Amino acid sequence: MTTTDTGTRRGKAAAGSEYHAKDGLLLEVEDLYVEFHTADGIARAINGVNFDLYEGQTLAILGESGSGKSVTAQAIMGILDVPPAVIPKGQIRYCGEDLLTMQAEKRRKTRGPEISMVFQDALSSLNPVFPVGWQIAEMFRVHRGMNRSDSLERAIKLMQRVQIPGAKERVKAYPHQFSGGMRQRIMIAMAIALDPAVLIADEPTTALDVTVQAQIMALLQELQEERQMGLILITHDLGVVADVADKIAVMYAGRIVERADVYDLYRQPAHPYTKGLLESIPRLDQKGQQLAAIGGLPPNLMRIPEGCAFNPRCKYAQDVCREDRPALRLVAPGRESACHFAEEVLNG
Amino acid sequence: MTEASTIAVSAEAGQPVGGQADEGRSLASDAWRQLKGNPIFWVSVSLITLFVVMALVPQLFTNVDPGAAVLKEARAEPGADAWFGRDIQGYDIYSRTVYGARASILVGVFSTLATVVIGLVMGVLAGYYGGFLDTLVSRVTDIFFAIPLLLGGILFMSTFPNDQNTPYLVVVGKVVLVLSVFGWPSIARLMRSSVLQVKPNDYVQAARALGASPWRIIRSHVMPNALAPVIVVSTINLGVFITAEATLSFLGIGLTPPAVSWGVAISDALVAVRTYPHILLFPSLFLSLAVLAFIMLGDAVRDAFDPKSR
């Protein structure tokens, strides 16, 4: 390992960093809104999202496509295309400093050394015409001013760290010459190259085979524990994150509708949407029964329903749900839900 | 040269567009809706209509005989008598420019039709039947592709030169012939790659298994896919052919007097360009506008069929 750091990360390894996480608090997302201004109208992708991320914590953000989970990740990373994306409101604070109002050059320098990201499709996310080693080494050259051979040495070490067999020989190979799982390992190596405090993984295993999925998740977990990173796992698949995540935030129509520790949420969901998601997972002990699915479709982001966005699909829905939008509130110790009938859901 | 399989006249237009054949219809209607809203499409269509009408019935635009020379007024500047002025032999430039459209449009349209027919047949033969036939046709395509259009044109036209008595249609026919002979490879390569793209699909295999004739498979599965890129490349080629004809005439071996053509007019104007640039201006302007119209049409069609550019 290059910069082995155990214990609290900010104290030791990030000695060169100008950012210091107070009480381990890395990231605060506060009242974030993101809109996409298109020819057909305004799509409201994120509508007031709040969450914190601490050192060594793994937060899973769960949701269907269009729920705003990837947009949240891209907003934090600062890689939304502006326009069409507009951030009318909100703050994303990294170690207390708001990334959204930060000077562009300063923010650029946070990408990689401070906050880093792994994408879903490694084949299209890696540049097809450069060797993978070169692409990893680029991090050291650009951010650390290293020369060619030193940076390539570091790249080989990273490739070894993410368990790519024959790293030394394959450092000059191109992305298309690797398997899907190996490519994702390369993406991960690139993302952790500069020892970031926050790692965002946007559906890191969706494009992979089931067996490979587990390996990649295990690798991410291992790296996270080793470096005490704050890890944000974006996924639509409950099964993938169950073993890895500490906390889960469930998103629907651009809002967090439920947040809890992972085992609490699994055992007893506090929002009808989460409940529906859990019931739609096939289980061995319910063999032969009809699989429950959530009726209806996710809302059109240009016309999000009045009141609770989930009300047209919700079997608990009453008049109040169509008029009054429920806020995310504490419904039991460590349990937050944005539902008027959260208690009933939790106990029923 | 099989690797560079779709190098067309415009490399931009070389990529086949569209996905599956069964998307053909909706793709076409989508494209049409897109085209209707594109002002460039309407500008180019209007220009092309204008030039085609000019080629068919030049009398609509002028009463002046293009062969009537008024020597004493030679090189006259544009004026009320002759709108565009007169050339070095005293011909009315406006009238000759209007009548000159016919040669360019004839050459452009017929060369394009011929290249599309030859290219379609060759491309389908190579792509659909494969094997030895593919090798043979592809090699022949390579051979004709290896001779640049203008070089081939120059060789052919210098071997079979025109003289004063060669009938107009023979002169035009020769130019059409040589441009077709050396112009078809780009279409053939495009067709071949389109066929190869569609052939392995399950629905094509199913149709073959059900005993559909090759012609039917090509018509209903290959054509919808290949049509858009062929239209794009051939409209742009049409402009290229018009330019090639003018270039040959400029070199004195394409159309030759007494035939009236923009290329001939430009060639004639060169001797006087220093003192009377207007003689060069008008035929050049019309020629460029005609070429521009076809290129814009090709661009508009490509944009309509290529969802990525929207």
Next chain:
Amino acid sequence: MYKYILRRLIQMIPVLLGATFIIFVMVYALPGDPTIGLCGERPCPAAFVAEFRDKHGLNDPFLVRYFTYMGNLLHGDLGTNFRDLAVVDELKLRYPTTAKLAGMAIVFETVIGIIAGVLAGIRKGRFIDNLVLVSTLFVISIPIFVIGVTLQYYFGLKYPIFPATVGSDVTYYKLLLPAFVLGSASIAYVARLTRTNLVENLRADYLRTATAKGLTRRRTLSVHALRNSLIPVVTFIGADFGGLLGGAIVTERIFNIQGVGGFLFTGIRNRDPVSVVGTVTVLVLVFLIANLLVDLLYGVLDPRISHD
């Protein structure tokens, strides 16, 4: 790689044979007496004609003549024309000029074309983009000889910044204007192609990755986006070589350049089939080799293409 080059060279043989055969047919199939004009206004004496035909092998069957010619070609002999000049020597004398002209044109199309295309691509939909799109459209539409004559008139005669004609004493400076004219349409094509590819690549996932890696926008564009966008441009420049050779004939005529194109045109004018066949054969060979080089370069630029 070497296997691939060898295979491609072998594939080139039938293409070259076929192409030269077509050229041969087109030039020699014509009926007519090649001695016309050799003896002034009057027809040549019968004895002269007989000797002439014998000397140039005109009495042999067509195929025999073709294969004799191809055999000689292998030794680098392109024949002796009816004025007793060896075509090879004539070409040797003239090809440096045309090579300079074409080389400068390619430099123009690469440099100006790519810069214009990049400027348009990174400012998509803005003023500069529209300017590039519209101006290139016009350049493509105007035939090369009109551009040539017009620029010659304005910059060679009316405002004599450049020499209007080149003549026998060839310098790079004199070739600037002709090379620009020769490359003009290709500049426009390269600009449009660069723009299209750049716009497409700017939306690619790996560009998002480049931003997420904290690279400067400058590096993202110049290293990650441009490298990929230029691959098709290189192919185009190679495929365009044929057009450039054709255009050289026109350009050399307008600017009175004593190059290969001028030689070819004189050969056509003087009914000199030996010169014409020899020149065109060489041009086709150059074109084929250029295409091969481009395909090899393509493999170097794009690692996904395998030449094994």
